Amino acid sequence: MSDPGSFVSDVRALLGERGFTSDPELMSPWLTDWRGRFAGAAIGIASPANTQEVSAFVALCDRHDVPIVPQGGNSGMSGGATPDTAGHSVLLSLRRMDAIRAFDSDAGQIVCEAGVILQNLHEVAEKEGLRFPLTLGGKGSATVGGLISTNAGGTQVLRHGTMRAQVLGIEAVLANGEIFNGLTALKKDNRGFDLKQLLIGSEGTLGIVTAANLRLLPATEERVVAWIGLKSIGDARRLLRKLQARLPDHLEGFEVVPAHCLSAVLDHLPAAKAPLEREHAWNALVECTGTSAEIDSVRERLEEQLASAMEDGLVNDAVFAANERQAEDFWTLRDSIAPAERALGPAVQHDISVPVEKMPQFVEAAIPAVEEAFPGTSGVAFGHLGDGNVHFHVLAEPGATRREWENGTGKEISRFVHDLVTEYEGSISAEHGIGQLKRDELGRLGDPVSLSLMRSIKGALDPKGLLNPGKLVPLAPGDAKP
Missing domain, CATH: 3.30.465.10 (Uridine Diphospho-n-acetylenolpyruvylglucosamine Reductase; domain 3)
Structure with missing residues (x-):
């Protein structure tokens, strides 16, 4: 960018007072990701009102060679919507475009x-x-x-x-x-x-x-929600396969929650209650849906499958939500795991996937491997077992200082976990994206041919490298960081 003042003047003329600000106080909340891991600087925040204004704004940035960092709700998990610290880029907020x-x-x-x-x-x-x-x-x-x-x-x-x-x-x-x-x-x-x-x-x-x-x-007219106690994540996988075979058109959700995570949530939410009377090593949250005409049959079939699973020793205990309020309470327990874990202290979070059939073995092998390699840490896994995606968190040893630990030992742990995931033919990012958090790890572990194709596509569609630079696409060997 040769003339920042000229660029700002042109943007203001294009977007007006509502469409652009460089006020530090107004910009501050949007220059840091919601986890607080990444913070940057920017020339300003552009907020176009429609696609035509976005088009004109991007063309303006192209003429002035100004990098653009697009941003939605700023709720990403990998720093993908946070600018770097150079202060040469401009944030592009699309929040006004909500029609x-x-x-x-x-x-x-x-x-x-x-x-x-x-x-x-x-x-x-x-x-x-x-x-x-x-x-x-x-x-x-x-x-x-x-x-x-x-x-x-x-x-x-x-x-x-x-x-x-x-x-x-x-x-x-x-x-x-x-x-x-x-x-x-x-x-x-x-x-x-x-x-x-x-x-x-x-x-x-x-x-x-x-x-x-x-x-x-x-719309789903009715749902049946059950909370199930199990001995192991392997049993959870076997139960999932049983329900997929018997209720293929109705099984909507199957989430796994270990005892550690449930305990953390109950401490974090004083009004919350454990669904089952006694603690179980693992829990499954199951949701099946159907029309009003179907739902009684769906509930009966789910009850039959869980009763059969109990007889086979696959399930320890189970409870059905008595009403919609209790169903929401069950889901609140699941959705509160991340904030509850954060309240316990420093941790590194891994959004990983492996082939569904390998997930129990991965979890059972990875947790003790991490805890042995990094004494004092605790590994926990929870989430979407049905699609092979669990959130694998490693909590720091007692007394660790958050930023120091996350930037030191935490990064070593992430490399260790990502190596394990790669051994299981999995992905280091299942649903949260790569952003800047995992870009270098993707470069280290990704297939060279796939990475080369990504760089070629990026170069073809964004030859100046102005669209969200430093995110997702790993550098080629020998390239300097922007």
């Missing part, structure tokens, strides 16, 4: 702008007797654009898939300011590459998602 452009209840489609908050999307769909089949703990702040850019997962992936499966079409602004209009949903379209899939999960490094056509499903 519902079109809603076709017959087709089960909704066209949302990138700034639409997930919880609001749920509410809009529900008013029409439909639902958007993806949810997660941060639904009150996560935006559609951010969810697409990171290919977010959540607790319903088991049945409905990740964000990639929910996107029927995309509108995006490319690095030179051109608008890619791919919002139309077609069942069949063989006109070359599926460009929308290239943009999904690209973390704003190839283009800036401004709107999306998303699929909706009929």
